[in-house]
Every structure is written in structure tokens, then in C-alpha cells.
Amino acid sequence: MEVTVLVQATDKAFEILEKARNEARELLYSSAKLTSEAKSLAEKREARAFLSGAQQSRLAFRNFTITFFILFAFWILLSGRFDLFHLTLGIICCLLVSYMSHDLLFANTRVGDIRIMVRRFFSAGPWFLGQIFSANLHVAYLALSPKMPIDPQIIRFTTKLESDISWVALANSITLTPGTITVDIREGEFFVHALDRKVAYDLNTGEMEDKIAHVFMEADHVYVQDVLDVSRIFGALK
């Protein structure tokens, strides 16, 4: 008897609570709808949906121009003739190729300033060269020592990188470093053959991956650029 009363009482209490919550929610919604801010938000969203087409075409145009200039530099490198006729031919050919495949060269690039990427790429070069040099010495030591203390193993790790081109960059820099070879990439999981324990340990620390992420502005390095941009704006304001 007492139990049923108790249950009924709690039920009622819950019901009242629910009703109050619904009322509060409805009130909130209606007030939010009534405010002009919500209206402008909806308008903004519509405008963004409308603009995305224009943005897409702007992005395509940017890709087209960048591809054109890269290809034209390549053409000049190949041709080596600077008379008007050959330069005109080069411009026509570059326009043709950029028209045919401007979406290929920068298919999966993420948002990010390409100038920063290029600068970071060249500043990361010496580190990679040093890494290759030290790995060379290590592999030479392994090969020359009479005991040959190798310990071949295949290690597997999941990368934090996101785009295909950075995966390829990581895979190729792993392969370029003596002692390690990328065997396969499956869904962001790397299979790497390592010659001995030290090499595998060096790879597992993830320093190389971090460098690549820094160059391509991915994973946790994407925010660094935002900070940089804000600082630039503040500098301009001063």
C-alpha cells in the first residue's frame, strides 16, 4: 500500500518535472525564434550555402592558377628556349594541361596557406637530411660489425595524419631513411619493416610523423597557423 503510494507520488513528481522542463524548453525556443538574432543566423546560413558554390569555383580557380605557374616553371626548365614562339607555345600547353588536370595536383589539400607549407617544407629539409645521415651510419655499423646484430621486425602503427599526400610523404620518408621500409598503408595504419630494435624505437617515438604533420599543417599543428594569423593581424593593428 505504502509502496504504491510512494511510487505514484514519485511518478507525479516526475510528470510535473517533465512538464516544467518542456514548458521551459518551449519558452526558450519561442524566445529564440522571436529574436532577430536567430533570423539573421538563418539568413547567414542560407548565404553560406549560397556562397559555397562561389567559394568552390574560387578554389578551382586558385588551383588552376597555381597549377599553371608550377607547370610553366617546369616548361621553362624543359624547353630552355626563350623566344616568343616557344614561350607562347608553353603558355598554351600549360593552359591546356591545367585545364585538363587542375583538380589532380591539389585534390585533397586542406585549408592552409600554401606559402607557409612551402616554407616549412624547406625548413624541415635539414632535419630529414640529418636523420638520413645518422640512419646511414647506423645501418653501415650493422652491416660491418662481424656479429651483424640485426633484429628484423615489422611494426604497425596508426598515424594521426589525415590527407593522402601526407601519408605518402611519411611513407616515402620512412622508406628513404635506411633501415626502415614502408610495406603497406591500410586505412591510416602503417606497416613498416625495421632492421633492428633501435631503428624501430626511433620510428615509434613519432618524431618524423610530427615533422610531416608540421609541414602539412595537420593533426595538432593546424591550430598553430591560426595563432600565427592572429598575431599577424595584431601586428598590423599596432
Next chain:
Amino acid sequence: MTRVTDDIIIRAVARVMIPFIQLYALYVIMHGHHSPGGGFQGGVILGASFILYLLTHGLEEAKIRMSEIKAGLFSSFGVLIYSGIGLLCLILGSNYLDYGKLSTILKVVPAQARSLGILGVEIGVGITVMAVMFSVFFDISTGGELPEDEE
């Protein structure tokens, strides 16, 4: 039927390489009268770039870029350029593909007219070779079956 490769490295590297391969092919075609190469070689390289795209990205995506109909049109268009230049020389009163006579139309000295004529012929040959290479590979990869809407 060609299967799409699932190797991300091959796909990404092919994607980056293809514009440069195409530009190199055009370079070989355009500089055929100065250096080794010419229409056929450049056309083969250009066709190879499309074949590489087909191998790495699959038949469906390659069709968007270069369909069977387009390949057929290009192959006959190249022959049209070639034979058109040849017949133009014939109409102007010299032998077939004797470019010296083109100087009357192009308003240049005969030597330069010969150079330009050879360039035009090589462009035609390049287009045809590219399209034929691609359509041969296309036929192999589809097993010779045309889709219904393209018959």
C-alpha cells in the same frame, strides 16, 4: 575489367605526377622539330598519362576525363589535321605535305612555313596517337563491351 588499386601511395603519386607527364608529352610534341621526339612519341606519353589515370583511379573516373566517344573523336580529329595540312599543300599546287607552299597563306618565308607545317602535322599525329592508345587500353579494360548509352 580493371580493378581500382587500393594502394594509397600509388594513387597519390600518380595524381601528382600526371600533370607533369602531360606537360612533358606536350613538350616532346612541340619541340619535335628541334630535338628528338615528335608527334608519335609525345602522343604515346600523353596516352600513357591517361592510361595511368585509368589504372590508378578506375574506369568510371577515367570515363569522366576521357570517354570512349571523346577518344574516337580525337583520333579522327588528329587525322583530319594531318590530312588537312597535306591537302592544303596539294590545293596550293605542290606535292602532298610539301609545306613550302604554305608560305603564301602564313605570310612567312618558306623555311619557317616548313617548320610550322611540320609542327601542325605533329600536333595532329600526337592527338591521334594519344586517342588511339587510350581507346585500345579502354577496350582491353572493358573487355570490348560498350555501355548501352554509348552504342
